[in-house]
Amino acid sequence: MKRDFLNVSDLTKEEILHIIEYGIKLKKDRFSDRSLKGKSIGLIFMKPSTRTRLSFEVGVYQMGGQPLYITGSSTQLSRGEDIKDTGRVMSRYLDGLVVRTYSHRELEELAVYFDKPVINALTDYLHPCQILADLQTIYERLGRIEGIKVAFVGDGNNVANTWLIAGGVVGFNVSVATPEGYEPSGKAVYEALKHADKTGAQIQITNNPVEAVKDADVVYTDVWVSMGQEGEKEKKKDFEGFTVDEKLIKHASKNVLVMHCLPAHKGEEISEEVFEEYADLIFEQAENRLHAQKSLMNFLFK
Structure with a gap:
C-alpha cells in the first residue's frame, strides 16, 4: 500500500x-x-x-x-x-x-x-518538508528533539500549523504567539492536542510573544505576509511587537537557537542584527x- x-x-x-x-x-x-x-x-x-x-x-x-x-x-x-x-x-x-x-x-x-x-x-x-529539515537542524545542534520547547512568533500560517502538529506527534513543546485574529488553524490545534495527549507535549497559543519565548530552546519566525497575500500588506500594522529582536530573545533559553524558514523580510518579523547573528544556523536549515x-x-x- x-x-x-x-x-x-x-x-x-x-x-x-x-x-x-x-x-x-x-x-x-x-x-x-x-x-x-x-x-x-x-x-x-x-x-x-x-x-x-x-x-x-x-x-x-x-x-x-x-x-x-x-x-x-x-x-x-x-x-x-x-x-x-x-x-x-x-x-x-x-x-x-x-x-x-x-x-x-x-x-x-x-x-x-x-x-x-x-x-x-x-x-x-x-x-511539512520544511519542518522535517528544521527538526534535523535542531537535532544536529542540540542532540535531541523530544522535550525541547519551540516558540513560533508571527503569523499563524502553514508553518505555524505544522510546528504544532509536529510537536504533538514527536513529543516536544510548542508555543505559538500571534496578534489577536491571526492565530493558527483550529484544525491544526485540535490535531496537535490529540497527539499531545499521547506524547505529553505541551501546546500553547498566546497573543503575548514574551510569554511564548520564555525559556524556549528554539525561537522561530516566518514572514508576516505569505505568498499569495501580497494585497494584505496593511496587516503588518497588527504585528507591532512581534519582531524577533535582541530584546525578545533575552527571554528565551541562554543557548537559544533562532530559526527562519526564508525568505526573510529583515526589519519586520526579524531584526537585521538577530538574523545575522544566527545566519549560519538559518542557512544550514535551508541546506538541510x-x-x-x-x-x-x-x-x-x-
Missing part, C-alpha cells in the same frame, strides 16, 4: 526520527543513496519557489532519478482538467509526485487518484531541506 506525506502526522515519531538520522548520514555523502535510479519524479509547482524546487531537483538527481519540473501553467490543469483525471494520467508515467500548491484540499484529492506516493511541498495549510527530503524520498519512493 502506498504512503503519502501530506502532513507530518502521516509519519510516526519513530519514522520521523529515522528520516532525520538518515538525512544526517546522507549529508556526509551526497551520492551514497541511488535508490531513485531509473525513476521519474514529477515536481508540480503551482507557486514560485527557491529552496523547495532546488532541493528536490538536486535531491532526485543525486539519488539517480529524473526530476521533471512541471509548472501549473504548463499542464491542462490550467485549462480546467479535473484533478482526478490529472492524477490518473500521471500515474501512468511517474513514480512519485512532489506538489507545491495553494489548496490543501486539492492536494488531498490528487493523492487519492495518483497511485504512487505524493509529497506535500507546501500548501496553504501545511509545510536537501538532505531531509532525500531521506524522505528514500523512505517513500524506493
